[in-house]
Amino acid sequence: MIGTSQVAKRTVKELLEAGLQVTPRALDVILALEPSLASLVISKVKATEGTLVLTEEDIRKLIEKEEPREATNVKAPKSEEAQSIIPPGLKPKPALTAREVDEDFEVVMDPTKMIGTSGSLDDFVNYFKDRYMRLSNLFLKRxxxxxxxxxxxxxxxxxxxxxxxxxxxxxxxxxxxxxxxxxxxxxxxxxxxxxxxxxxxxxxxxxxxxxxxxxxxxxxxxxxxxWPDIPFDHKPRRADEPIMAVFISDTHFGSKKFMEKPFTRFLEWLQGKRGDEKSRSLAKQVKYLVIGGDIVDGVGVYPNQEKELVVEELYAQYEIAARHLENVPDYVKTIAIPGGHDATRQALPQPAIPKDYSEPLYEIGVEMLGDPAYFRIHGVEVLCFHGDPLNDVMTALSIDSHYPEKAMIELLRGRHLAPVYGSTPLSPEPMDLLVIEKVPDIFHCGHLHVNGQENYRGVTVINSGTFQDQTDYQKAMGLTPTPGKPYIVNLKDFWVAQLDFTGD
Ligand SMILES: [Fe+2]
Missing domain, CATH: 2.40.50.140 (Nucleic acid-binding proteins)
Structure with missing residues (x-):
């Protein structure tokens, strides 16, 4: 809940320090704002003589004035049906049809063609030197x-x-x-x-x-x-038009636990065949579908996995994936990276899944990138990372695995995607591609099978969960996944909503 987050606490502290009182409805509105916009609104009110009690109307007037400059980021309440995915109280977005908008996609960093090392002791020494130099340079630029x-x-x-x-x-x-x-x-x-x-x-x-x-x-x-951290003044780059991107992860095609019904509902919504008028209109604005890894369940990933598989051949699992994903409308660009279950090397950074295994996905036009991948869509910069090291971060800092966004924020704070060496296999590449050199506007992970979303210093942080039901292993570990609930982001103003395809 946004009300319990650090961001909300900081906003309340700012209100108190400014000596302002707010009505309960005004507080709800201000806590739903992107932090930099909330701070701006508070400073504007503070500068207005005689204003001590802020009403909802006061805040809405100020937002309207500031919105063209600052991003809004509203976390949608969870809903039981895709029909009601748009949070109440949000003003309607201008209509736009993604079909009529040209694709604007550019790869900024893909490790696929940048990696290759023997993994000798010298390689590791040089790798850590490079990590040190790149991160110290981030400090020295400040x-x-x-x-x-x-x-x-x-x-x-x-x-x-x-x-x-x-x-x-x-x-x-x-x-x-x-x-x-x-x-x-x-x-x-x-x-x-x-x-x-x-x-x-x-x-x-x-x-x-x-x-x-x-x-x-x-x-x-x-x-x-x-810490190297994200600068306080980071202003996310924006698309010129209200183009939408949908973020999903950990589909695990080929697993008996893959949730076919929710995924089919998701595809039907994307095709404009499901939901009320507002939901269908929202679907038409979707131009990009981003998949954060673990596309298939894989083979031999954990003991006795074969008992939980529909098919035991990797190629056949990618065929199942392609059979589903070919139903994504042709004007929507699908971008996918691998995860630990996919058919590529396990050490980070991972190259894109080779065609030998995942040809069916290449054939339907999926943009296959490595892990991590950094790309630009309509000017908005996205860092997409499967997220294996999130477990190490959670263990090191005692973060509950049901709050993936907290661990993701720690990666941003340290500007490195795999800070703790030892548990997650890392490849000692000459250049440490896991350093977060550029500040992304959207940071997307999966891996934990639990949804989480936050805004950290202007970066929209998303963990898009899964489309796989709870596995026996997760049950034994006490992890309750949150399947069937992807996120949608407006690339113009960073409006974020969590969709829900678990209901009929
Ligand atoms: Fe997964």
């Missing part, structure tokens, strides 16, 4: 990070500012911790006092962070920890 020193220069009592890779983390009962911070010259111990606990709980091994503090000759006592 205006607020100046006077960086190297670990070899730390030796006497002085104020220091270091950029390093977190090699070790030791936590004390008092709440303080010691980290080993490594740069290209050496390693230094940093004591993180308990007053930095709130910040330090975001720290993960192998992340590159900046530490400000004081050196006593033997170690550094931290005053502050800074």
């Amino acid at each position: 205006g607020d990070i100046k006077g960086i020193c190297r670990t070899c220069e730390v030796g006497r009592a002085e104020e220091v500012k270091l950029i390093g890779l977190v090699r070790e983390i030791s936590r004390a009962r008092s709440g303080s911790m010691v980290i080993e911070l490594e740069d290209l010259d050496g390693v230094v111990s940093v004591l993180i006092p308990s007053n930095l606990t709130d910040k330090a709980r975001h720290l993960m091994l192998d992340q590159v962070v900046c530490v400000e503090g004081r050196s006593n000759g033997a170690f550094v006592v931290a005053d502050n920890i800074i």
